[in-house]
Amino acid sequence: MPSLYATSDLHVTHQGNGPILDQVRPASPDDWLLVAGDVAEKVGAIVETLATLRERFARVVWVPGNHELWTTGRDETELRGEARYRHLVERCRELDVLTPEDEYPVWEHAARPLTIAPMFLLYDYSWRTPRADGATLAEALDQAREAGVVCTDEYFLHPDPHPSRQDWCAQRVAYTEQRLAAIPQDHGTILMSHWPLHRHPTAPLYWPEFAMWCGTTRTADWHVRYRAEVAVFGHLHIPRTTHADGVRFEEVSLGYPREWRKRARGPVPLRKIL
Numbered sequence: 001m002p003s004l005y006a007t008s009d010l011h012v013t014h015q016g017n018g019p020i021l022d023q024v025r026p027a028s029p030d031d032w033l034l035v036a037g038d039v040a041e042k043v044g045a046i047v048e049t050l051a052t053l054r055e056r057f058a059r060v061v062w063v064p065g066n067h068e069l070w071t072t073g074r075d076e077t078e079l080r081g082e083a084r085y086r087h088l089v090e091r092c093r094e095l096d097v098l099t100p101e102d103e104y105p106v107w108e109h110a111a112r113p114l115t116i117a118p119m120f121l122l123y124d125y126s127w128r129t130p131r132a133d134g135a136t137l138a139e140a141l142d143q144a145r146e147a148g149v150v151c152t153d154e155y156f157l158h159p160d161p162h163p164s165r166q167d168w169c170a171q172r173v174a175y176t177e178q179r180l181a182a183i184p185q186d187h188g189t190i191l192m193s194h195w196p197l198h199r200h201p202t203a204p205l206y207w208p209e210f211a212m213w214c215g216t217t218r219t220a221d222w223h224v225r226y227r228a229e230v231a232v233f234g235h236l237h238i239p240r241t242t243h244a245d246g247v248r249f250e251e252v253s254l255g256y257p258r259e260w261r262k263r264a265r266g267p268v269p270l271r272k273i274l
Contacts, residue, residue, distance in 0.1 A: 001109055002028060002058065004274040008036035008194065008234025009065070009253035012049050016257035020269050021049065026057050032107070033057040034116070034273070036234040036252060037065025037194030043077040047091050054095050059105060061098040063118045064088060065194035065235060066213075070156035081160035081168070085120070100176070104183070107190065110274060114229050115183045119176050119193040121219065122169035127199050127211040137166075144209040151213040173218045180226045188229045190273070196233045197222050198244050201251055205236070223247040230273055239268060 007024055011017050026033070033053055039046045039062075046068055054060045064085060071080045079087050089099045098105060100120040107114040125137055132140040144150060153165070162168040183189060191197060197219040202211040214235060223231050223244060230248045237255035241248060252271045254260060260267040 002030035002032065003272055004032050004034070004107060004109075004190075005057075006034040006036060006192075006232045006250065006252040006271050006273050007254065007269055009038040009237060009255055010035075010049065010269065011038060011040065011067070011254070011256060013040050013042065013045050014256055016261075017254065020254065020267050021052065023267075024053060024056070024270050030058050032059040032061070034118075034190075034192050034232055034252075035060060035062040036192060036232055037063050038067045038234060038253070039065075041067050041070050041072060042075045043088065043091070044075075046088065047095070050092060050097050051095050054097055059098070060095075061105065061116055061118050061192065062092055063100055063120055063192060063194055066151075066153050066157055070152070071158055072156055080158040081162065083160070104179070106187070107274065110188070110229065113184075113187045114190050114274075115187045116190045116192060117176075117180060117183070117226070119172075119191065121172050121176060121193055121195060121197075121216065122165060123195055123213055124166040124169040124216045124218070125212045126217040127202065127215055129208050129211070132209075132212075140212065144212065147207060147209045149207040149209040151210065153213060169216055170218075173216065180222070183226065188227045191223060191226065191228045191231045193231075193233050195235050196249070196251070197231055198249065200244055201233075201236060201238070201240075201242055201249060204238055223249075232273060239271070 092099045100118045104115050159165045159168045195215045232250050234253035237253050254269045
């Protein structure tokens, strides 16, 4: 029987992470792979990595992370915001890699059919620390800066043509809700995103202010509402299994070398989900 694997936050251009890609391999040619974002910042590296993974796995499903959406002077592709995302979707389609814009695939190897829903949702700064509750966004960002925490997205992740990242997030949430509601009621789901759907996985963050860049309160009940068997995500660089409302949450990130070198088990670039 085939297996379903997941990975995220491979950051293949970081020194030390590139060779680890060789470990992301199936146990059988029928295995599937979920790639939950942050493959790299440059379009060329993203496409090359996904092409390699597609050669190995029977099916590859990808969602963007914040790093894929960065527009930096080091990338020959200077597209910003929505245009950059749509460009990546088209490149994935050339590789036969599924994206959040494609028909949802169905995993038929469980007790019930499980629709795999790749979701691009972003965040809207609604996950605040108690100190920032009731503050304006500008005040909350100032508090984060005072704590020494500013996500690099503030400089490189442009929302064009949307007025703000919050507006882009709201548009993506509304679009995704419509698609999730259309999943047959007798199907369970595997909800796959870069940012966690529920706030509880952010509890161990060393800097709690960073949670502002990690999700949105709008998705807090999606794992229940849409019958999730498991929710797969990355972004936090805290790989572990947690549960909420009886649903399993899998943070599947590899992370940076400075992080995984500290762990007794070393780098874990691939996790079996089902």
